[in-house]
Amino acid sequence: MLTTRRARTAHLLLFVFIGMIIASSIIGWVTNRTVTGVYEKVVADGLTTAPNPFAGVTPLYYLRNAVIYVVLIGSLMAIVLGVQATLRDRKAATTDLVLSRPVGSVSRLLGQLAGLGVVLAASIGISFFVSWVIISVINGAPLGWADTGRVIGFALLSWVLLTTFALLGMLTGLRSKQETTALLVPFVIWSAVAFVLPQIGTAARPVSLLNPVPAVSSTGGYFDIVSMVTGPVSMTEQFKTASSIILQDTAVTGNAAFSILILVGVLAVMMVIVAATPRSRMRSGLNE
Amino acid sequence: MTKSAIATDNLSKSYGSGVALDALSLAVGIGEVFGLLGHNGAGKTTTVNVLTTLLEPTRGNAEVAGHSVTADAMGVRAAIGYLPENVQFYDNLTLMENLRFFARLSGLRRPDQRIHDVLRILDFEGHDRQRVGTFSKGMRQRVGIAQAILHSPSVLFLDEPTSGLDPEGVRTLRETIVRLNAEFGMTIFMNTHLLSEVTKTCTSIGILRNGKLVHQDTLARTLADFPGEESLEEIYFRLESGHVS
Numbered sequence: 001m002l003t004t005r006r007a008r009t010a011h012l013l014l015f016v017f018i019g020m021i022i023a024s025s026i027i028g029w030v031t032n033r034t035v036t037g038v039y040e041k042v043v044a045d046g047l048t049t050a051p052n053p054f055a056g057v058t059p060l061y062y063l064r065n066a067v068i069y070v071v072l073i074g075s076l077m078a079i080v081l082g083v084q085a086t087l088r089d090r091k092a093a094t095t096d097l098v099l100s101r102p103v104g105s106v107s108r109l110l111g112q113l114a115g116l117g118v119v120l121a122a123s124i125g126i127s128f129f130v131s132w133v134i135i136s137v138i139n140g141a142p143l144g145w146a147d148t149g150r151v152i153g154f155a156l157l158s159w160v161l162l163t164t165f166a167l168l169g170m171l172t173g174l175r176s177k178q179e180t181t182a183l184l185v186p187f188v189i190w191s192a193v194a195f196v197l198p199q200i201g202t203a204a205r206p207v208s209l210l211n212p213v214p215a216v217s218s219t220g221g222y223f224d225i226v227s228m229v230t231g232p233v234s235m236t237e238q239f240k241t242a243s244s245i246i247l248q249d250t251a252v253t254g255n256a257a258f259s260i261l262i263l264v265g266v267l268a269v270m271m272v273i274v275a276a277t278p279r280s281r282m283r284s285g286l287n288e
Numbered sequence: 289m290t291k292s293a294i295a296t297d298n299l300s301k302s303y304g305s306g307v308a309l310d311a312l313s314l315a316v317g318i319g320e321v322f323g324l325l326g327h328n329g330a331g332k333t334t335t336v337n338v339l340t341t342l343l344e345p346t347r348g349n350a351e352v353a354g355h356s357v358t359a360d361a362m363g364v365r366a367a368i369g370y371l372p373e374n375v376q377f378y379d380n381l382t383l384m385e386n387l388r389f390f391a392r393l394s395g396l397r398r399p400d401q402r403i404h405d406v407l408r409i410l411d412f413e414g415h416d417r418q419r420v421g422t423f424s425k426g427m428r429q430r431v432g433i434a435q436a437i438l439h440s441p442s443v444l445f446l447d448e449p450t451s452g453l454d455p456e457g458v459r460t461l462r463e464t465i466v467r468l469n470a471e472f473g474m475t476i477f478m479n480t481h482l483l484s485e486v487t488k489t490c491t492s493i494g495i496l497r498n499g500k501l502v503h504q505d506t507l508a509r510t511l512a513d514f515p516g517e518e519s520l521e522e523i524y525f526r527l528e529s530g531h532v533s
Contacts, residue, residue, distance in 0.1 A: 092376035097435065100340045100370040101393040102362045283342060 009084065013077035014123050020069040021127035025134040028062030032138070059139045059147055060247045063131055063154065067243045070158045071194055071236045078120060078162040079186045082169020085112050086282075087182050090173070095283050105279045109170070113274065116166045121159055128155045153246045160263050161239045165190065167270040174277050177287045197234035200226060238262045293318045293443050293475035294339060298348035301334050301499075308334040310499040311348065316492065318442075321469050321476045323486040323507075325524055326496035332479040333373070335496070336447050339477070340370045353442045366395070369436030373448040373479075377431055379421030383407075386420050387435055394439035406434050410464060426457030433464055437474070444468065446478035450485055458485065465489050483520045495527050503527045 032054050039052045054061075089095040098108055132151055136142045143151065168186045176182035231237065242259035244252035294316040301309040309331045316322040326332050337343040339352055341361040349356055355363030377386045384403065391399030407413050412430050415423075420431060429449065436444055446465070450458045466489055468474045480486060486493060487507065494504040503510070507520075514523045 088378075092378075093372055093374065094377065096342055096372045097370065097375060097390065098393060099342055100365060100368065101390070102365040102395060103393050104362075279342070 009080055013073070013080060017069070017073045017077050017123055018127045018130070020073050021066045022130050022134065024065035024069055025062045025131045025138070027065060029134070029138045032057075032062075058248050059135050059143055060150055062135050062138060063151065064244070064247055064249055066127075066131065066154075067240055067247070070161065070243075071239060074124075074158065074162050075165045075190055075194070075236070076187075077123070078116075078165035079169040079190060080183070081116055081119065082166035082171075083173040083182050083186065084169075085116055085166075086170045086173030087176075087179060087286075089282070090284065090286060091179070093285075099279060099283065105277065105282055106275045108282070109275050109277060110271075112170065113163075113167065113271070116170070117159070117163055120162045120166060124155050124158050124162070128152075128158075150246050150248070154243050157239060157243055157246065157260065157263065160267050161235065164235065164263070164267045164270050167267070167274050171270070171274050171277075174274070174281055177284075179286060193234055194236040197230045198237050200230045232262050235263055235266050291318050292316060292351070293320070294322075294350070294352050294477060296339070296348065296350040299335075299338060299345050299350050300347040301331075301338055301343060302346045307499050309338065309345070312496075312499070312501050314494055314501055314504050316475060316477060318475055319469070319473050320492050321465065321490045322478070323490035323493045324477065324479045324496060325481075325483070325486065325493060325528075326479075327528065330496040331499040332496055333447055334499075336370075336445050336477070336479055339364075340368060340445055341365055366439075367442050369439070369441035369444045371429075371432040371436045371444075371446045371449060373451050375428075375432055377420045377428065377435075380419060382417050382419055383423075383431060384416040386431065387438060390435040391438045396439060399438065402438060403434075406438055409437075409467075410434055424457075425452050426454065426460065429453060429457065429461060430464070433461075433468075437468065437472075440472070441474070443475045443477065446476065446480075448479055448481065450480060450482050458482070462489050483524055487520050495524065497528055497530070502530065 036052055036054055039048075039054075042048050089098070099105065128151055132143060132148065165186070168189060169182075172182045172185045176185065238259035241252060241254040242256045242263065245254065245256040245259075292315045294314070296312050296314050299309060299312040300307070312331075312335065324332050324335060334343065338345050338357060339350055341357050341364050345358065349358055351357070352364045353367035355361075355367060357364055378389070381389070384400075387403045387406075388399055391403060396402055403416075404413075407416065410430050410433060412427075412434065415427070420428065423431065432449075436446075449461055449465075453461060462485055465476055465478070469476055478490075490507050492504070492506045493510060495502050505513070510523060511520065514526070517523045517526065
């Protein structure tokens with residue numbers, strides 16, 4: 001944990017992640033002020049009687065962009081931290097020192113994961129606490145218990161997603177024969193999960209891509225089967241769905257409980273896969 | 289007869305069809321400094337890896353400090369210290385942080401006092417707040433010895449401990465090994481290429497050739513058995529090549 005905390009890459013990614021999450025709140029606040037300013041001028045000119053579009057938004061509105069930043073910046077940060085954690089030991093041969101102690105390989109790997117989990121939890125905790133403060137300032141009062149609970153729920157879900165990607169990084173750091181592959185493989189998997197799989201779901205309904213008017217939803221058939229298969233696998237989509245529902249984004253529909261179940265399930269499976277890494281693999285050198 | 293700190297019985301290790309260790313049977317008495325000699329690829333590192341439980345033997349068994357490497361690997365690990373060849377540490381951590389980490393892995397709950405004691409033994413005080421990444425090769429090797437003896441092991445394994453050290457570093461390391469053996473009664477098992485160091489530090493030697501033990505005896509008896517040879521180097525080449533009358 002200490003080595004991860006001291007790593008420069010980790011610092012850089014951490015600052016970018018925290019910065020983006022905080023920027024998310026500030027962007028929301030600026031948007032609100034700009035739109036409200038224009039709205040008030042338009043109302044003063046007597047050009048509209050419609051209500052201010054920001055009048056009914058929840059304070060958590062300002063945190064919605066953070067969902068995307070967690071998926072994009074946070075996941076990459078988690079992958080890099082995960083790869084570094086296991087690859088460093090293989091490169092420096094410190095694995096032999098560790099495994100010659102009365103410590104099992106499972107304990108060692110779970111210990112590394114616990115360290116990463118704490119670092120990720122601290123990053124998320126700092127980011128979301130600062131966001132909470134900013135939103136409270138924008139709101140003119142501290143967020144209520146219910147909204148604070150939702151922010152905590154979103155933070156927990158972010159931790160689940162990022163820890164899963166950290167595990168993916170640990171796994172490729174343990175399994176790859178070259179340093180470049182160790183980083184490249186999880187990035188490819190991440191881009192497939194974050195971009196390709198959701199596109200497959202969308203492309204399965206080509207009309208919705210071409211026609212700006214929402215297509216009448218069809219039930220059954222090939223498209224739905226594809227969607228049923230790719231949907232749960234695309235855990236970033238599950239994260240977006242569950243987080244948006246937690247943050248009371250009414251534009252998003254879905255089953256938050258199902259999405260959370262998928263996310264926690266994938267995390268558990270990844271933990272088992274990483275913990276099952278044999279000692280010989282942990283000790284193996286790199287072909288570089 | 290001294291009781292064995294290390295005893296192997298037909299210990300073998302294969303990688304696919306390649307035999308790295310072939311029915312190795314040797315015994316190292318308690319309190320000995322044992323030097324395992326052999327060319328590159330003779331099986332020295334494999335022997336140490338099996339004895340430190342990093343590798344499982346394909347056949348046979350070994351006992352280290354009374355614990356079986358196959359049946360009681362955790363017992364072996366608790367009783368030994370190990371310094372691999374060319375090991376690095378966590379460069380962005382200080383000496384103290386590195387040693388704390390390894391001490392806790394060995395079960396020491398409040399290790400700071402013990403760490404200071406070990407650093408004093410190794411004459412390595414005053415560097416505890418320095419990052420290990422800034423250390424010379426010789427200093428790193430002392431960190432390696434320090435982490436290996438933190439938990440007061442009864443057997444210490446050193447794999448090519450003098451590799452890459454300058455003459456000063458070699459001498460310091462030799463003095464450390466002799467001191468650990470003399471003052472703390474530690475049994476020391478080391479792989480080495482430096483025959484001049486073997487004569488200065490080891491009490492007994494073994495010679496491996498292609499995974500087979502071709503010679504094992506005390507250093508004094510080995511030297512006495514070859515009165516015509518000028519040095520251990522000559523004896524080593526005769527034994528290693530199999531040209532022994």
